[in-house]
Amino acid sequence: MTGAADPIFIIGAPRSGTLLAARILGGVDGHCLITEHRNKDVCPEDASGISDNVLWWSIFYDDYDAASGQPPAGRFRADPARVEALRSRYLAIAAGRRLVVKNPRHTRHVDVLTAMFPTARFVYCVRHPWTTIASIVGKTLGVGGHPSAFLLPASRDAGLPDDVLLRAAHTWATAHGAYETAGADWRVVRYEDLVEDPAGLLRPLFAALDIADAAALRTACGLPRRLPPRNYHDVRRAFRRSPHRDAIMDLIRPGAAAFGYDADPDRLPADAFAHYKRQLGFGNVGRRLRRVLSR
Numbered sequence: 001m002t003g004a005a006d007p008i009f010i011i012g013a014p015r016s017g018t019l020l021a022a023r024i025l026g027g028v029d030g031h032c033l034i035t036e037h038r039n040k041d042v043c044p045e046d047a048s049g050i051s052d053n054v055l056w057w058s059i060f061y062d063d064y065d066a067a068s069g070q071p072p073a074g075r076f077r078a079d080p081a082r083v084e085a086l087r088s089r090y091l092a093i094a095a096g097r098r099l100v101v102k103n104p105r106h107t108r109h110v111d112v113l114t115a116m117f118p119t120a121r122f123v124y125c126v127r128h129p130w131t132t133i134a135s136i137v138g139k140t141l142g143v144g145g146h147p148s149a150f151l152l153p154a155s156r157d158a159g160l161p162d163d164v165l166l167r168a169a170h171t172w173a174t175a176h177g178a179y180e181t182a183g184a185d186w187r188v189v190r191y192e193d194l195v196e197d198p199a200g201l202l203r204p205l206f207a208a209l210d211i212a213d214a215a216a217l218r219t220a221c222g223l224p225r226r227l228p229p230r231n232y233h234d235v236r237r238a239f240r241r242s243p244h245r246d247a248i249m250d251l252i253r254p255g256a257a258a259f260g261y262d263a264d265p266d267r268l269p270a271d272a273f274a275h276y277k278r279q280l281g282f283g284n285v286g287r288r289l290r291r292v293l294s295r
Helices: 018-026 050-061 080-094 104-108 112-118 129-142 155-156 164-185 193-194 198-208 216-219 233-239 245-258 270-281 283-292
Strands: 008-012 030-035 098-102 123-124 187-190
Touching: 008 018, 008 104, 008 112, 008 164, 018 030, 018 098, 018 123, 018 193, 030 050, 030 080, 050 080, 080 098, 080 112, 104 112, 104 155, 104 283, 112 164, 123 164, 123 193, 129 164, 129 233, 129 245, 155 164, 164 233, 187 193, 187 198, 193 198, 198 216, 233 245
Parallel strands: 008 098, 008 123, 030 098, 123 187
Antiparallel strands: none
């Protein structure tokens, strides 16, 4: 058990492995995990009973719209009294345990978090830009095309063209920009390394975070799993058709180079036959066939 040590904040672009990191660190004895998820089934280690987004919205926005589940853009108010109010809420929920908060949105509010907890530790999750972008695009389209669910607010509200590929790339770049600005002392969890060698990454991570829980480490090493190879046919096709190709590449190149990723989309594995076969294999075959033939 670690006790009530320095809080840990897990940040990074959405779809970059923050949920996996949260499950790993939230499963440590003596830790209290809070995530932004409303459905806690996706993260059973989060027993807080509240969404971290709701905590922030109810304190930092005067007219948070509970019905829509979204705050208004551009009205964030983080004065010292509100920062102290959220600090008190966090500590009350943690009830003497070590606070662990996972929320990709906080990547843009590290200054607020450090004002709240000056000795906080930050775990920055990063994943291949095109894997992250493809996952954001897929999830966004999968929730009816709503553009905010898997984008950082900077990418949703910055007046960008209504192009999900561009906005997803902007989200990835926004997270990297935060790391470049303030990440000198952050602990980096590179998703591919975590999946390839969990013990090799987690042992030094636990040590750096002053976690001495051998049982939790053993459990954590069993959580990462290798996913089947991704087919990037749809993403490559969308990129080639996008009028924002140059802007997208300008957004992802710096972070890709910093973390050793190949930013060239033409080198992504793509299989058109497998893609359309999968498309035709689910749901209404006739409807999907018409959609495919119209492309």
